[in-house]
Amino acid sequence: MNYKDYVKWERMPSTWCPGCAIGTIFKSLAYTLEKLSVPREELVVVSGIGCSGRAAGYFDGDSVHTTHGRAVAVAEGIKRGNPALKVIVFSGDGDLVGIGGNHFLHTSRRDVDLTVVCVNNGIYGMTGGQMAPTTPPGEKTLTSPRGTAFAPINIQAIATAGPRHFYARASVYQVNHLQQALREAIEWPGFAFVDVMAFCLENFGRRLAFKSGHEMLFKVKADFKINPAPAGRLADNELGVVKHGH
Numbered sequence: 001m002n003y004k005d006y007v008k009w010e011r012m013p014s015t016w017c018p019g020c021a022i023g024t025i026f027k028s029l030a031y032t033l034e035k036l037s038v039p040r041e042e043l044v045v046v047s048g049i050g051c052s053g054r055a056a057g058y059f060d061g062d063s064v065h066t067t068h069g070r071a072v073a074v075a076e077g078i079k080r081g082n083p084a085l086k087v088i089v090f091s092g093d094g095d096l097v098g099i100g101g102n103h104f105l106h107t108s109r110r111d112v113d114l115t116v117v118c119v120n121n122g123i124y125g126m127t128g129g130q131m132a133p134t135t136p137p138g139e140k141t142l143t144s145p146r147g148t149a150f151a152p153i154n155i156q157a158i159a160t161a162g163p164r165h166f167y168a169r170a171s172v173y174q175v176n177h178l179q180q181a182l183r184e185a186i187e188w189p190g191f192a193f194v195d196v197m198a199f200c201l202e203n204f205g206r207r208l209a210f211k212s213g214h215e216m217l218f219k220v221k222a223d224f225k226i227n228p229a230p231a232g233r234l235a236d237n238e239l240g241v242v243k244h245g246h
């Protein structure tokens with residue numbers, strides 16, 4: 001299989017804004033599926049609602065575009081119904097750890113064999129740029145014009161709380177690392193969460209005076225460094241894979 005065989009080309013161009021990096025994550029996942037020779041008939045991609053959530057409709061295989069926040073719950077049902085399937089969730093930070101946070105807590109606790117790819121742009125992008133649980137402290141958004149007063153949710157701490165866990169932090173700039181993390185996550189025989197540091201130009205960055213996706217991409221580059229062999233949890237500015245137990 002070629003990576004292009006996983007894409008519904010008749011749906012292109014995508015709805016994603018020019019300069020957005022969701023496409024980089026989408027393509028990286030398609031490349032990884034090619035590398036792992038995942039048969040299309042064994043693949044199911046599940047998304048919630050949001051810009052990132054549009055991805056399910058662009059994969060040429062079985063896919064479900066669920067309601068907002070329910071992607072992980074639907075994916076768990078599919079996996080329990082047919083454990084032979086490779087079930088991959090591709091959705092946004094708001095969808096997965098905001099409204100869908102309860103499913104994240106419990107599906108990770110049950111160590112269900114899923115791969116969850118989180119496009120973490122720190123914002124509710126699709127709906128205009130409201131503050132999310134992932135918004136960095138002090139950051140100005142549509143709903144926090146003086147800067148958010150709250151600490152962001154610690155995704156890594158939740159994903160690594162159980163005795164068996166897989167948490168990867170990757171970014172849309174370090175693409176080889178992202179693809180390696182996706183590969184390890186898909187091969188991991190339990191709940192694997194890939195937290196991809198991304199950005200939203202139109203509904204977040206422009207309010208912070210960013211002028212292009214390119215500028216935002218280089219902010220990601222400056223903010224994160226790869227730790228190839230983390231001893232424990234990753235520091236806030238580190239990318240890497242933290243796994244244990246299988």
Ligand SMILES: Cc1ncc(C[n+]2csc(CCOP(=O)(O)OP(=O)(O)O)c2C)c(N)n1
Nearest residue numbers: 049050051052068092093094095124125126
């Ligand atoms: C039950 C429900 N509540 C709220 C909404 C409105 N809504 C649509 S997308 C979205 C947030 C999406 O944010 P995120 O998951 O981070 O995706 P992004 O657009 O940033 O990729 C919200 C609040 C909805 N569709 N359904």
Ligand SMILES: [Mg+2]
Nearest residue numbers: 092093123125
């Ligand atoms: Mg988002």
